[in-house]
Amino acid sequence: MSKLEPIWSNIPFHFKKEVVERLDYKDRCLFRRCSRSEKQLVDKCHVTLSQLAIKFSQNYSMFSYSQTGETVISVKFSKNQESREIHVETKESPLIYKPGKNEKMLWKKLKILENVENIDDIELATGEFLMAAKNLKCKKILINDVIITSEFHATPEIDRFSRISQYFCTNFLSLTNRKIETETVRIFANILSEMKEEKENCLGKFLDKFNEKSVKRIELIDRSESWDLREIAEKCKIWKNLKEIYLEMRNTLRVEHFIHADHIQMFVTDFEPHELWNVIQSFITKNKHGSAFYFNYKEDAPDVTAIFNTFNTLPNDQPIQPKTQLRIALNSRFVHTQRFAISPDLCLLVMISDREVMGTVCHVANINEEANVEMGLMR
Numbered sequence: 001m002s003k004l005e006p007i008w009s010n011i012p013f014h015f016k017k018e019v020v021e022r023l024d025y026k027d028r029c030l031f032r033r034c035s036r037s038e039k040q041l042v043d044k045c046h047v048t049l050s051q052l053a054i055k056f057s058q059n060y061s062m063f064s065y066s067q068t069g070e071t072v073i074s075v076k077f078s079k080n081q082e083s084r085e086i087h088v089e090t091k092e093s094p095l096i097y098k099p100g101k102n103e104k105m106l107w108k109k110l111k112i113l114e115n116v117e118n119i120d121d122i123e124l125a126t127g128e129f130l131m132a133a134k135n136l137k138c139k140k141i142l143i144n145d146v147i148i149t150s151e152f153h154a155t156p157e158i159d160r161f162s163r164i165s166q167y168f169c170t171n172f173l174s175l176t177n178r179k180i181e182t183e184t185v186r187i188f189a190n191i192l193s194e195m196k197e198e199k200e201n202c203l204g205k206f207l208d209k210f211n212e213k214s215v216k217r218i219e220l221i222d223r224s225e226s227w228d229l230r231e232i233a234e235k236c237k238i239w240k241n242l243k244e245i246y247l248e249m250r251n252t253l254r255v256e257h258f259i260h261a262d263h264i265q266m267f268v269t270d271f272e273p274h275e276l277w278n279v280i281q282s283f284i285t286k287n288k289h290g291s292a293f294y295f296n297y298k299e300d301a302p303d304v305t306a307i308f309n310t311f312n313t314l315p316n317d318q319p320i321q322p323k324t325q326l327r328i329a330l331n332s333r334f335v336h337t338q339r340f341a342i343s344p345d346l347c348l349l350v351m352i353s354d355r356e357v358m359g360t361v362c363h364v365a366n367i368n369e370e371a372n373v374e375m376g377l378m379r
Contacts, residue, residue: 013041020045025067025132032131046135053142054129056164056191058154061125064147065132069139070095071106072147075128077121086113086121093148104150126168130175137181137214143172143206144188145221165194169202172209179211186219189249193225204232212237217244217263226250233257250298255279262286264293265375271295273303276357277310280340280350283359287342294358294375302357304336311338320349320371330373339367 008016020028020042032042050069055062064074076089091108133141146153156164169192185207192202207218215238220227229251233239245258247266255275258264259282279293295302308315319337322328333353340348342361349371350359362370 016041017045025049025065026073029131043131043134046137047132049132049136049138051140051142051147052129052132052136052138053145053147054125054168055142055146055153056122056125056144056156056161056168058156058160061121061164062146062153063125063128063132066095066147074146074148075125077124079116079121084115084117086116086119086124087111088113088124093150095148097150122164122167126171130171133172133175133180134177139182140184140186141180141182141210142186144191145186162194165191169195169206173202173205175209180209181211181214183214184217184219184244185210185215187221189220189222189227190224199225200228200232203227203229204236207232207236207238210238212241216242217246218242219246220249222249226252228252230254230257262288262291264295266295267298268295269297269299271297271302273306273310276302276307280348280359283348283361284340284342287346287361289346289361289363290370292358292360292372292375295356297355297357301354302352304352307352307357313340320368320373322368322371322373327373331371334373 028042032039049065049067051066053064060076060078062074062076064072066072071092072095073092078087088111092106094102097104189203192199195202227249233253242261244263245261250267250269255278283291317336318339320331322331334351336352338350342348345363346361347364348359348361349367358375360372
């Protein structure tokens, strides 16, 4: 029997898969274009990234990812309605730009796809995003957002936004591979608003696409509409395992829906003083250094007198003494600072302004440095 030549086509599938999974993501995408068999091979391989994002603007759609957490590769697809061309701009930039130490952009190239009639930028960006998401393991995934916020992205007009919402959401919900493994999910939830079913049901289905054992933080943003998240909080498996909850949207959640989290940032409406007191007691009981909460009152301002009446200790204003000009300015918005002893080493610092209540579990000896006055600042 003749010996097989050591060429790629003769290598067993599991060895090929091992080779492909050692390629970086950019090279893997190039290899995927070689043939149908290579495309099928790449699609069966696990994808490991630091961050993955998709963003839709008025004039373009952008897919971006970071493999190492140090640089970001973004692919911007642009097509005018009357044009038969799609411009594909690819560039790599440092995740954090440090003037004098690195460049804002490492490289950039432009490719023009000609005679393209039956596909647009929305489909191309969505296709790239879903290809990465099929067998994905990453630290953070961003939907309708960007990894680097260095430029302005125009909001799509209503007709284009409706097309974006329906096309992207329908295709994302049709993913049938294993659930996406990620630590953080960040969604600009207004992308769900043009779906035929209720936006809350659609959001629940979105969250079900993620592995509930891996997700530790959820960030939901919608500055235009109110959301009834109670059913999601009660029935969605992912919610019960969350360690961090960030909600920049008007919502109907009550204390029992989020009190299990160690970090909470959210808008609140009709938030009663006894509910705040329940949160304070919970954080004292948890006794976890660095845990924190922040509530932004979108309607009625926090009633300081009513809040004080719920404390099982006398009100005692003990402001911190910040060291930097920025922290001094941020701290000046608080009208009362209360310290709740947890142990000889730890205390819960609760700070109240005219629209905010926040708390941080700090080391007593380092309270001026650890008080998280930067937390919140939601719009």
